[in-house]
Amino acid sequence: MSTHRITVEVNGAVYKRTVSPRLMLSDFIRHELHLTGTHVGCEHGVCGACTVQLDGDGVRSCLLFAVQADGSAIRTVEGMADGPELHPLQAAFSAAHALQCGFCTPGLLMTIESMLDELSTMTEPEIREALSGNICRCTGYQGIVEAVKATVDSRRKEGR
Amino acid sequence: MKPPDFDYVAPTSIADAITALGSDSEAKVLAGGQSLIPLLAFRLASPALLVDLARVDGLDHVTDEGDRLVIGAMTRQRGAERDPRLADRCPLLVEALRQVGHPQIRSRGTIGGSVAHADPAGELPGVVLALGGRVHVTGPAGERTIEAEELFQGFLSTAIADDEILTAVELPASGPRTGWSVVEISRRPGDYALCGALCQVEIGDSGSVVGAHLALIGVGDRPMRATAVEAAMLGGASPTEAAALAPEGLSPGSDVHASSDYRLHLATVTSRRALTQALERAV
Ligand SMILES: Cc1cc2nc3c(=O)[nH]c(=O)nc-3n(C[C@H](O)[C@H](O)[C@H](O)COP(=O)(O)OP(=O)(O)OC[C@H]3O[C@@H](n4cnc5c(N)ncnc54)[C@H](O)[C@@H]3O)c2cc1C
Ligand code: FES
Numbered sequence: 110m111s112t113h114r115i116t117v118e119v120n121g122a123v124y125k126r127t128v129s130p131r132l133m134l135s136d137f138i139r140h141e142l143h144l145t146g147t148h149v150g151c152e153h154g155v156c157g158a159c160t161v162q163l164d165g166d167g168v169r170s171c172l173l174f175a176v177q178a179d180g181s182a183i184r185t186v187e188g189m190a191d192g193p194e195l196h197p198l199q200a201a202f203s204a205a206h207a208l209q210c211g212f213c214t215p216g217l218l219m220t221i222e223s224m225l226d227e228l229s230t231m232t233e234p235e236i237r238e239a240l241s242g243n244i245c246r247c248t249g250y251q252g253i254v255e256a257v258k259a260t261v262d263s264r265r266k267e268g269r
Numbered sequence: 270m271k272p273p274d275f276d277y278v279a280p281t282s283i284a285d286a287i288t289a290l291g292s293d294s295e296a297k298v299l300a301g302g303q304s305l306i307p308l309l310a311f312r313l314a315s316p317a318l319l320v321d322l323a324r325v326d327g328l329d330h331v332t333d334e335g336d337r338l339v340i341g342a343m344t345r346q347r348g349a350e351r352d353p354r355l356a357d358r359c360p361l362l363v364e365a366l367r368q369v370g371h372p373q374i375r376s377r378g379t380i381g382g383s384v385a386h387a388d389p390a391g392e393l394p395g396v397v398l399a400l401g402g403r404v405h406v407t408g409p410a411g412e413r414t415i416e417a418e419e420l421f422q423g424f425l426s427t428a429i430a431d432d433e434i435l436t437a438v439e440l441p442a443s444g445p446r447t448g449w450s451v452v453e454i455s456r457r458p459g460d461y462a463l464c465g466a467l468c469q470v471e472i473g474d475s476g477s478v479v480g481a482h483l484a485l486i487g488v489g490d491r492p493m494r495a496t497a498v499e500a501a502m503l504g505g506a507s508p509t510e511a512a513a514l515a516p517e518g519l520s521p522g523s524d525v526h527a528s529s530d531y532r533l534h535l536a537t538v539t540s541r542r543a544l545t546q547a548l549e550r551a552v
């Protein structure tokens with residue numbers, strides 16, 4: 110079967126690789142680029158653990174072939190912190206105990222970060238619905254919703 | 270959960286896409302992949318060649334033609350949902366889009382892919398049927414249009430031939446004094462509906478209902494138009510009276526998610542709520 114030469118930018122670094130069409134973006138990111146922060150749960154689009162950002166939009170990397178991402182800019186959870194300095198959303202997760210085992214966390218962070226403008230206009234039930242594509246088996250979601258609210262509140266105070 | 274091997278092409282013109290699709294009897298179109306890729310992961314489909322439409326010129330657009338809106342097949346659902354022109358000119362579509370899966374699904378999922386996939390519980394097939402839209406398709410023999418009434422032929426099957434590509438979805442633009450509503454019942458937000466009602470009503474100068482469109486999803490092998498309910502609304506019935514006719518002609522299956530009887534009950538409930546809300550919005 111055919112192989113394809115692709116160029117993608119991931120967290121600001123440019124990678125050129127040869128891929129077979131059936132390689133999922135999730136496996137490309139984990140096995141080829143060794144960025145294992147992106148987690149894989151269900152591999153058929155229902156759990157949200159594999160969410161990354163593709164040209165700014167949250168997408169499921171298990172429902173996307175690497176070859177489809179040719180020419181795109183991808184952001185993964187590894188792109189969030191600035192050295193030891195956590196991203197404000199990560200810091201809010203820590204403060205609100207929004208994670209226990211952490212398996213769902215990268216996907217939630219990627220989803221939430223991609224939707225911050227929309228989330229800042231939402232009521233709590235709307236926030237819960239917006240996050241319904243990410244399954245967390247540990248926290249009961251309360252801490253996650255609190256982290257979202259804390260983040261949008263501090264953004265608002267900063268005038269964003 | 271890994272897809273089988275296949276070849277992949279990403280043509281940049283409709284003509285090249287048609288040629289690629291015709292080059293292999295086991296070729297299939299790839300749009301957003303949000304339905305097709307899970308089918309591959311489960312190995313329920315094993316095409317020899319995927320023809321990705323993402324780089325084809327001219328398939329990602331929203332064109333306002335006055336009384337009709339033409340939406341390119343590769344318009345992403347998330348883009349359409351945030352398009353102020355569609356919110357203004359086809360609010361039923363925008364409300365329906367918000368109930369399709371989750372935001373991350375809609376970032377990739379396309380308008381054309383959802384209609385071509387023809388899931389009996391899909392919201393967009395319901396919108397196309399309710400509003401009496403049509404689709405534009407192109408194949409080796411040229412272009413043609415297919416009316417909504419002929420488009421949906423059964424479970425995941427449409428009148429679009431294997432060697433044809435859906436290029437655009439055309440919907441009537443909503444006029445003055447139009448109300449709309451999408452009401453669905455599902456176990457969790459983002460799940461396919463156990464039953465859903467998509468409706469639009471138009472009020473005339475005298476204040477009576479002059480247009481009534483209602484499609485039900487999740488209650489058959491394809492989206493179903495509730496003609497008895499529509500006729501009752503045009504005849505002056507109340508939403509409660511009209512919605513009581515919703516189960517007419519339906520025989521939904523029973524499965525692990527809901528029994529047939531429960532789905533019939535939901536057909537009435539969702540129709541009543543949707544008609545009531547649409548009328549309220551039509552002022
Ligand atoms: C977790 C999850 C939840 C979901 N929930 C919902 C939901 O609640 N409601 C809902 O409606 N959908 C739901 N979906 C499906 C989603 O809306 C898909 O985006 C949509 O059904 C298919 O669109 P696509 O662009 O992804 O098409 P693809 O998956 O790429 O294609 C689907 C099928 O249509 C064919 N096709 C696609 N485009 C064309 C074209 N232009 N011409 C000819 N054939 C074409 C393909 O060959 C394939 O057979 C869900 C999906 C997931 C993973
Ligand atoms: S691993 Fe992608 S959605 Fe579950």
Ligand code: FES
Pocket residue numbers: 207208209210211212213214244245246247248
């Ligand atoms: S923290 Fe364990 S699944 Fe969410």
